[in-house]
């Protein structure tokens with residue numbers, strides 16, 4: 268059968284995949300040698316995609332309550348309940364909760380319906396839990412949410428600094444690229460992570476800093492670079508605005524104390540940075556999932572701007588996204604904090620979006636971010652919500668509260684390809700979505716590369732594309748402008764909006780694709796918007812200059828004796844999110860069969876726990892049972908647990924019950940890391 272070029276369903280590396288159907292819902296999977304993200308390589312998750320495409324557990328028909336329904340009946344109900352809710356309580360009483368698993372075309376139609384036609388910006392996404400702090404930091408520093416790096420920069424760097432990223436497990440193909448650069452050109456590697464992960468184990472330097480001390484570390488490094496005359500004065504003068512009072516001295520002894528590391532190790536880091544101007548600092552969830560995530564990201568960006576290590580081969584601050592299409596969602600505006608195509612909510616921008624959409628109304632300002640959205644549900648302010656391709660009953664911080672919110676919301680619609688999820692239990696209507704291998708559309712990876720995702724299997728049962736379901740509801744609500752025959756027509760409209768009255772101030776502009784024909788869309792090769800140096804013509808600010816942002820270290824305030832330990836969460840190498848797909852693969856399940864709480868052996872001894880026994884991990888929000896794994900790779904008095912297990916898969920191991928709702932004040936991203944906790948024998 269014909270081989271189909273598509274992209275991997277999992278992480279933000281965005282690897283190209285060649286899928287060759289071999290029969291009834293079976294396929295062989297290989298890496299695409301021509302895709303610029305992976306050049307033919309795949310990690311374990313991508314390699315075993317073929318084991319996850321069966322129909323086990325699929326939602327195949329619309330459901331109203333526990334009864335199978337037809338699409339017309341279900342769509343009529345969704346449209347009428349949303350319309351009635353808006354008529355009675357106004358547009359701010361409804362919400363849409365989207366996902367970085369959605370394709371850009373799905374995201375585009377959802378964003379257009381909510382912001383341009385219903386007239387509320389209450390559309391947010393699980394990407395809020397993933398990289399919203401990086402988005403906020405980009406906007407503060409550059410004026411636009413643009414990642415200024417490409418994977419090629421990893422090949423050209425002399426020093427790579429990984430911050431809060433277990434790249435070897437979570438972005439394995441990027442990791443292979445880093446390893447190749449180390450062999451080929453002796454690139455130095457510094458890993459900054461409280462845990463000695465597989466990524467950290469082979470680094471030239473591992474700084475096991477105290478959680479949430481990153482701002483002090485990078486502000487201290489900047490202070491050191493200034494004191495030894497390693498700032499780039501010309502770059503600062505020409506391209507950067509420095510706020511008054513920005514420069515502060517931060518002695519190495521203070522930094523070492525805050526970060527809880529040896530001053531000699533800190534000095535080694537300072538020396539490596541000073542000696543290697545071609546530096547890429549790649550950061551991920553350890554930076555973003557923090558109550559100071561935006562400041563952490565800006566501390567990294569400040570350093571690169573002040574030393575002129577940006578916009579050149581092998582240099583730059585590089586936020587790497589978790590999900591396969593977090594970036595595409597950001598592009599269309601699928602966050603409550605942005606309007607569309609990287610526009611904000613000024614009068615001029617709202618007017619521009621409304622004229623482009625020819626819509627009857629437009630939202631008045633930012634909407635509710637994820638945690639606030641669920642809080643509004645719990646308080647009865649959101650009375651109808653549509654949740655698409657995500658499982659917030661598991662993934663939201665303080666998941667117990669998310670369940671209270673869902674139970675309290677009078678009308679919950681869930682679009683998913685999985686029949687039974689923790690969130691689906693709260694739905695009045697469930698709509699069957701297409702899965703990977705069936706969908707048609709585009710995704711954007713961490714280096715701004717847009718790739719086609721292509722179907723190679725017939726949709727099963729009554730499953731339909733998410734964009735189609737949204738458009739059908741929009742039409743039933745009486746809105747025009749949603750007559751899309753296919754994904755290609757949506758992509759063309761999205762491309763047109765990126766260029767609409769864009770005088771070059773916004774980097775995101777793919778309007779060159781406006782006239783793309785259906786055949787060209789079908790065969791479209793991966794392409795990177797913004798090019799390898801997206802700010803070559805100036806930053807996206809009124810004066811064309813980037814901005815240094817004043818940031819200060821803040822420590823998490825909690826001296827509670829009840830919770831003297833710190834809890835961090837993260838992923839396992841071979842699992843993805845709540846395992847609805849990777850859990851179907853026997854091979855992937857062999858790596859880690861159950862959820863472990865990783866604890867330093869000395870802490871195990873002090874707390875009289877038993878290595879290999881069961882223990883209850885408890886925070887102010889809740890508790891769950893894990894098997895204890897003694898690991899010297901852990902810092903003392905800290906715990907690490909995986910995020911993957913749910914009500915559907917396990918009685919214990921429920922990480923989602925433990926983090927609280929504290930969030931970054933700028934980005935609204937929850938602080939999943941560094942939660943005060945305790946652990947006791949079970």
Ligand code: SF4
Pocket residue numbers: 275276277278279280281282305308309310311312313314438439440441
């Ligand atoms: Fe898929 Fe990410 Fe692995 Fe690439 S690195 S194969 S995108 S999971």
